[in-house]
Amino acid sequence: MKPLLLLLTAFLLVGAAAPAAKPRSSAEILEQSTAADWRTPDLEDTLYLDLPAGRVVIELAPAFAPRHAANIRALAREHYYDGLAILRVQDNYVVQWGDPAEDAKQRKPITSAKPTLPAEFERRWSQELPFTRLADGDVYAARVGHIQGFPVAGDPKRGQIWLAHCYAMVGAGRDLAPDSGGGSELYVVSGHAPRHLDRNVTLVGRVLQGMELLTVLPRGTGALGFYENPGQRIPLKTLQVAADVPVADRTMLQVLRTDTPTWKTYVDARRHRREDWFVQPTGRIELCNVPIPVRPVRAAKP
Amino acid sequence: MKPLLLLLTAFLLVGAAAPAAKPRSSAEILEQSTAADWRTPDLEDTLYLDLPAGRVVIELAPAFAPRHAANIRALAREHYYDGLAILRVQDNYVVQWGDPAEDAKQRKPITSAKPTLPAEFERRWSQELPFTRLADGDVYAARVGHIQGFPVAGDPKRGQIWLAHCYAMVGAGRDLAPDSGGGSELYVVSGHAPRHLDRNVTLVGRVLQGMELLTVLPRGTGALGFYENPGQRIPLKTLQVAADVPVADRTMLQVLRTDTPTWKTYVDARRHRREDWFVQPTGRIELCNVPIPVRPVRAAKP
Numbered sequence: 193m194k195p196l197l198l199l200l201t202a203f204l205l206v207g208a209a210a211p212a213a214k215p216r217s218s219a220e221i222l223e224q225s226t227a228a229d230w231r232t233p234d235l236e237d238t239l240y241l242d243l244p245a246g247r248v249v250i251e252l253a254p255a256f257a258p259r260h261a262a263n264i265r266a267l268a269r270e271h272y273y274d275g276l277a278i279l280r281v282q283d284n285y286v287v288q289w290g291d292p293a294e295d296a297k298q299r300k301p302i303t304s305a306k307p308t309l310p311a312e313f314e315r316r317w318s319q320e321l322p323f324t325r326l327a328d329g330d331v332y333a334a335r336v337g338h339i340q341g342f343p344v345a346g347d348p349k350r351g352q353i354w355l356a357h358c359y360a361m362v363g364a365g366r367d368l369a370p371d372s373g374g375g376s377e378l379y380v381v382s383g384h385a386p387r388h389l390d391r392n393v394t395l396v397g398r399v400l401q402g403m404e405l406l407t408v409l410p411r412g413t414g415a416l417g418f419y420e421n422p423g424q425r426i427p428l429k430t431l432q433v434a435a436d437v438p439v440a441d442r443t444m445l446q447v448l449r450t451d452t453p454t455w456k457t458y459v460d461a462r463r464h465r466r467e468d469w470f471v472q473p474t475g476r477i478e479l480c481n482v483p484i485p486v487r488p489v490r491a492a493k494p
Numbered sequence: 495m496k497p498l499l500l501l502l503t504a505f506l507l508v509g510a511a512a513p514a515a516k517p518r519s520s521a522e523i524l525e526q527s528t529a530a531d532w533r534t535p536d537l538e539d540t541l542y543l544d545l546p547a548g549r550v551v552i553e554l555a556p557a558f559a560p561r562h563a564a565n566i567r568a569l570a571r572e573h574y575y576d577g578l579a580i581l582r583v584q585d586n587y588v589v590q591w592g593d594p595a596e597d598a599k600q601r602k603p604i605t606s607a608k609p610t611l612p613a614e615f616e617r618r619w620s621q622e623l624p625f626t627r628l629a630d631g632d633v634y635a636a637r638v639g640h641i642q643g644f645p646v647a648g649d650p651k652r653g654q655i656w657l658a659h660c661y662a663m664v665g666a667g668r669d670l671a672p673d674s675g676g677g678s679e680l681y682v683v684s685g686h687a688p689r690h691l692d693r694n695v696t697l698v699g700r701v702l703q704g705m706e707l708l709t710v711l712p713r714g715t716g717a718l719g720f721y722e723n724p725g726q727r728i729p730l731k732t733l734q735v736a737a738d739v740p741v742a743d744r745t746m747l748q749v750l751r752t753d754t755p756t757w758k759t760y761v762d763a764r765r766h767r768r769e770d771w772f773v774q775p776t777g778r779i780e781l782c783n784v785p786i787p788v789r790p791v792r793a794a795k796p
Contacts (some may be wrong), residue, residue, distance in 0.1 A: 284707045313774070329633050331780040359586050359686045370773050384661045384686050384782050388767055391774040404585045404713040411706040465690055471672050472615070472693045472737050478633040480686050 214466055218461040221454065221466065222485055229447040229454040232489060233342070233400070237261065238434035239268065239445065241402075243278075243426060249401035249443050250362055253342050253395070256355050257312040260364055260396045264375040266305035266435050270329035272376065274430035276300070278409065282417025284383030287406040288365055290376060301377060311393040313365075314354035318348055321353070322451035326459065328476045332356075332387045336479040338450035339399040341472050343479050344396055345390060355395035358385045361393045382407050383482040400445050400486045445487035458485075507749060518765040524787055531756040532748040533643070534791060535702070539563065541570065541734035542745065543704075545580075545728060548785055551745050554662055555644050555697070557623065558657050559614040562698045566677040567735050568607035574678065575733035578602065580711065584719025586685030589708040590667055591730055594679060611676040613668075615693040616656035619648055623655070624753035630763065630778045634658075634689045638781040639710035640752035643699055645781050647692060652659065657697035660687045660782035663700045684709050687782040701787045702747050746791035760787075 216224070233251045241248040254261040267273060273289075280288040293299045317323075325337040325342070333345035336356065343361070346353035355361065361381045366373030373394055380399055401407075414420040434442055449455060463477040518526070535553045543550040556563040569575060575591075582590040595601045601754040603756035619625075625646070628641040635647035638658065645663070657663065663683045668675030675696055680702055701708075716722040736744055751757060 283709055299697055329631070331631050331633070332776055332778050368771055382656065386770075386783065387780060388776050392772050392777070408710050408712055409712055469670055470690075470694050474634055474690050474692070476634050478689065481688065481690065 215464070215466055216457070216461060217467055218458050221458045221461055222448070225448070225454050226354050229449055230487070231449050231453055232444070232446050233341075234434060235384045235435035235442075236265065238445075239264070239397075239399075240434055240437060241273075241431045242429040243405055244429065245405050246402060247443055248405055250343065250397050251400050251446060251447070252397040253340070255340060255354060256315055256342070256344075257364075257394050257396045260312055260373075260375050260394055263305050263309055263396060264364075264378075264396060267302065267375055268431050269436065270302070270304050271430070272300065272302060272305065272429050272441070276428050277408075277425035278428070279412075279425055280379075280416060280418045281382075281406075281409045281412050283411045285381075285386060285417065286379040287379065287409060288366065288379035290378070292422065292425060301478045305376075306374055307376065308372055309364075309394075311370045311373065313370075314352045317348070317351045317353040323353075324450050324455060324481055326477070328478065328480065330479055338455070338482070341447045341450055341484055343482070343484075344388075345479070352417070354391050356385070356391045356479060357381055357387050357395065359383070360399040361395050362397045363389070363393050366393055380406055387480075388392060398418050398484075400447065401443065404411050446487050446489055448485040450484070464475060495517060498571075510597070517768055518759070518763060519769055523760045523763055524750070527750070531751055531754055532789070533751050534746070534748050535546075535643075537569065537737035537744075538735060539699075540702075540747075541566070541699070541733060543575075543735055544731040544741060545707055546731065547707050549745055550707055551702045551747060552644065552699050553749070554699040554704050555642070555657060557616055557642060558644070558646075559666075559696050559698045560697055561611050562614055562677050565607050565611055566666075566680075566698060569604065569677055570733050570735050571606050571738065572603065572604070572606050573732070574604060575730055576609065578730050579727035580708075581714075581727055582681075582718060582720045583684075583708075583711045583714050585713045587688060587719065588681040589684050589711060590679065590681035592667065593631045594724065599670070607678075608676055609678065610674055611666075611696075613672045613675065614696045615672075616654045619650070619653045621656040625655075626752050626757060628779070628784065630765070630780065632781055634692060640757070640784070640786070643749045643752055643786055645784070645786075647689075647781070650780060655710050656693050658687070658781060659683055659689050659691045659697065661685070662701040663697050663703050664701060665691070665695050665697045668695055682708055689782075700786075702749065703745065713761055723738070748789050748791055750787040752786070 199284050200344040237252040239250040252261040278289045279291050290298045320341050321338050330336040343356040343358045345356045348383055359381055363379050364373040364375045365377035365379050410420040419425050459482055465473045539554040541552040554563040579594050580591045593601045617726050620721045623641050625641050632638040637648040637650055645658040645660045646655055646656045661683055665681050666675040667679035667681050704755055714721040721727050767775045
């Protein structure tokens with residue numbers, strides 16, 4: 193065999209068998225990620241909901257709901273939520289908490305914060321927002337993707353963008369009037385993404401840790417999953433801003449950045465699922481099927 | 495005013511205010527449905543999974559997984575499932591049951607049924623299947639819709655159609671080999687639709703009632719949500735074919751037919767959500783966001 197042909201043959205053989213050619217799984221991508229691939233949410237944007245069973249950690253999204261984020265911080269700081277209760281657990285839909293008192297006169301007063309706010313259903317699509325598009329399409333919106341760790345949907349024609357109702361997203365419950373919410377009553381999406389709620393109610397953030405403390409709660413048997421018996425309600429011990437909590441009591445988490453090459457590689461691995469178990473990788477991924485990885489902050493080396 | 499003009503004016507006024515002009519909500523459509531809009535699942539296709547906390551009712555889909563349906567009936571009839579346990583509860587994913595024994599020699603023997611079966615991931619798209627298309631699009635498949643009360647996805651080019659992994663769908667767990675399932679280990683989708691599993695694992699049916707008995711179970715803390723401590727497992731009292739259960743002990747349910755004008759009207763109401771609370775109806779609906787209504791069979795009049 194001529195040297196050139198021999199070289200070519202060797203190249204083809206090695207090329208076909210090279211382990212480096214195998215795309216990495218999402219687990220491998222996360223294992224091999226660097227510190228720069230992760231961000232630590234601002235303590236002012238982090239909430240700790242402490243239930244009898246443990247802590248739920250929520251990250252606020254002030255880029256999308258600045259007035260609601262500020263009002264929720266104010267409500268937390270006047271200890272408004274402490275002693276309220278989980279009132280509603282509707283299977284495959286939402287878990288919701290607020291003031292159990294049905295009579296307005298018996299409700300816990302709101303002092304420094306605002307009882308209601310104008311809706312923040314969507315915002316202008318600014319180039320300053322680090323949008324990473326998910327090009328797989330969507331039933332509900334012309335564009336979908338991620339911004340700062342949140343699933344988003346947008347309409348380029350109108351130049352508007354909004355948070356999407358995926359699993360674990362947190363919103364501000366409202367009555368019939370669009371401006372009747374404000375954060376005093378909050379809900380968490382606990383089932384298949386109810387995307388029809390997008391732009392109908394203000395989303396304020398996302399649960400980073402502790403979803404399983406909410407999703408195991410007994411389902412309410414009343415209309416819309418409300419508990420019929422007051423004894424079924426789960427009391428909120430506290431809902432605090434992380435910045436107000438002593439350092440030793442904080443739950444320090446990091447979220448995978450959604451504006452990096454690592455993120456794109458990670459999403460692609462979730463899209464193709466090249467793990468051996470899969471026999472028909474779809475090559476597509478739907479917005480709310482992209483898990484947004486969260487990890488504990490690693491302890492500093494002594 | 496001339497009589498004709500008067501008549502026209504009256505018509506316009508009445509027309510504008512006529513309650514009949516307002517599209518009905520999905521609740522109204524169901525209230526006004528007729529007996530012919532509902533079907534009663536065959537007793538041979540209905541399974542009762544009796545847990546300590548109550549009954550889960552499953553409808554098998556023999557049109558899509560005939561060999562699995564037959565094998566699951568055979569397993570139920572040899573009391574294979576009775577005394578096995580829920581082994582895995584992974585948040586926002588699946589609840590799974592089977593034989594807890596890890597050592598093959600200690601496993602409960604399968605006598606009349608088959609331990610494994612060839613995969614039934616998809617089937618030929620026959621005109622005999624009463625397919626009602628959902629024309630809103632889909633991220634994962636070229637066509638989606640409903641057949642006989644099940645969410646389905648299809649590929650008209652290949653002429654193939656398959657059950658879709660929506661919330662409450664039931665599948666036959668498998669190992670690495672595609673033909674390593676068969677129904678001895680079953681899982682239920684308990685979170686956001688993991689559509690990437692479509693055509694990778696055999697779906698066999700859907701939970702009609704009792705999802706909340708599965709979704710409240712404590713999440714497993716092991717890999718993939720498996721329970722780490724055997725004491726955490728939830729025993730299965732029995733899993734029986736409804737036809738084998740005494741009449742007095744049956745849970746008789748009806749499912750809204752998915753091949754009628756009522757179904758199309760119902761889906762359209764869910765698509766547009768014209769209830770007063772909604773300020774921005776989407777006009778779109780995603781396959782797994784269409785709830786498939788189930789109701790108890792009404793008691794015969796004495």
